[in-house]
Amino acid sequence: MINLETYGWNNRLDQQKHKSIHKALFHGRIAIVHRTRYEVVSEGGVFQCELTGSLLFGKSTSELPCVGDWVIFQAFDDHNGIIVEMLSRERTLYRKKSGTVADRQAIASYVDKAFIVQSLDGNFNVRKVERFRVQICEAGIQPILVLNKADLSVDRKPVDEAIEHLVHQMPVYFTSIHQPQTIREIRASISRGETAIFVGSSGVGKSSLVNALCERTVLATSDISLSSGKGRHTSTRREMVLMDNSGILIDTPGVREFGLAIDDPDSLTKIMEFSDIAESCRFKDCEHVNEPGCAILEAVNNHTLDRKVYESYIKLRKEAWHFSASEHEKRKREKSFSKILEEVKQRKADL
Ligand SMILES: Nc1nc2c(ncn2[C@@H]2O[C@H](COP(=O)(O)OP(=O)(O)OP(=O)(O)O)[C@@H](O)[C@H]2O)c(=O)[nH]1
Ligand SMILES: [Mg+2]
Ligand SMILES: [Zn+2]
Numbered sequence: 001m002i003n004l005e006t007y008g009w010n011n012r013l014d015q016q017k018h019k020s021i022h023k024a025l026f027h028g029r030i031a032i033v034h035r036t037r038y039e040v041v042s043e044g045g046v047f048q049c050e051l052t053g054s055l056l057f058g059k060s061t062s063e064l065p066c067v068g069d070w071v072i073f074q075a076f077d078d079h080n081g082i083i084v085e086m087l088s089r090e091r092t093l094y095r096k097k098s099g100t101v102a103d104r105q106a107i108a109s110y111v112d113k114a115f116i117v118q119s120l121d122g123n124f125n126v127r128k129v130e131r132f133r134v135q136i137c138e139a140g141i142q143p144i145l146v147l148n149k150a151d152l153s154v155d156r157k158p159v160d161e162a163i164e165h166l167v168h169q170m171p172v173y174f175t176s177i178h179q180p181q182t183i184r185e186i187r188a189s190i191s192r193g194e195t196a197i198f199v200g201s202s203g204v205g206k207s208s209l210v211n212a213l214c215e216r217t218v219l220a221t222s223d224i225s226l227s228s229g230k231g232r233h234t235s236t237r238r239e240m241v242l243m244d245n246s247g248i249l250i251d252t253p254g255v256r257e258f259g260l261a262i263d264d265p266d267s268l269t270k271i272m273e274f275s276d277i278a279e280s281c282r283f284k285d286c287e288h289v290n291e292p293g294c295a296i297l298e299a300v301n302n303h304t305l306d307r308k309v310y311e312s313y314i315k316l317r318k319e320a321w322h323f324s325a326s327e328h329e330k331r332k333r334e335k336s337f338s339k340i341l342e343e344v345k346q347r348k349a350d351l
Contacts, residue, residue: 096259202254
């Protein structure tokens, strides 16, 4: 029998389940999502489940179960079942679905820690770290920066300089799968029942790190002798694995672009730790672009705030604003569309 507490099941979730009309059924956590099939880890083992029609058609794509979600399911036999209910989501990492204006995509839920992985072999990009960090903090998840492939002889000075402002905002680890001590440090930062996700570009070593943390090959990794490590996508799905006597790890495929899916652009000021300075701006509604008496612009001019960090903030805020405005528009359109549908139904009923 599987002890679901090692997968993060707790009293709060238990209470939630007890309020459900489905409380007599099994519950479990989604480990892998295939197109319409979900692998659910439950006390009785791993079940292959589908969704009931009302879940499948009653929810938008981003609301459908993702890796990490807790669900209640009806078992048909020892291996198969149907998901009848999702427990309410917490700490969900979203991104903007690529190729859309304001569609969100759920990456994983019930996440405690997010490891932003970059490698020191030319992949390092501090602006990308900021982007991931903003989305992670917005979800109430703890961000951690992992700079992998530390065994390669690379000049660390430019990296240290670039992350100077970040080291105050999140823990930073230099790791290598060839240096066990660095892996032990990461392992020690994840407790039993805690869920940690690994995000970052392709080839940085996310799956290799998960394997090293589990001390066995649970995931496929790319063979360096066969590729330059660039643009080759080895992992193709999000997958949850259990680390022995410890936490839950979620590996993700490398993403080329990580678009922000943020509802409240103003939250960025707080997340990027600009609020303290912004309090001294002359105007309460200062946009920090060209207003007189703007404390942020003053900080940039007198070099207490790095101009590049400021520019990054403006760019991310604009993106978040664009997403939230389009999402708002979309909701309005959906509302008026459902109103029209209601009216049509009503008219039919009146006839
Ligand atoms: N030198 C060195 N190579 C590493 C390290 N970690 C991973 N690699 C190599 O980097 C390559 C890519 O590793 P993966 O774990 O497949 O990378 P990934 O981030 O999972 O990539 P995607 O699944 O495509 O997103 C492999 O050849 C690994 O052996 C490290 O610490 N040092
Ligand atoms: Mg991978
Ligand atoms: Zn200002």
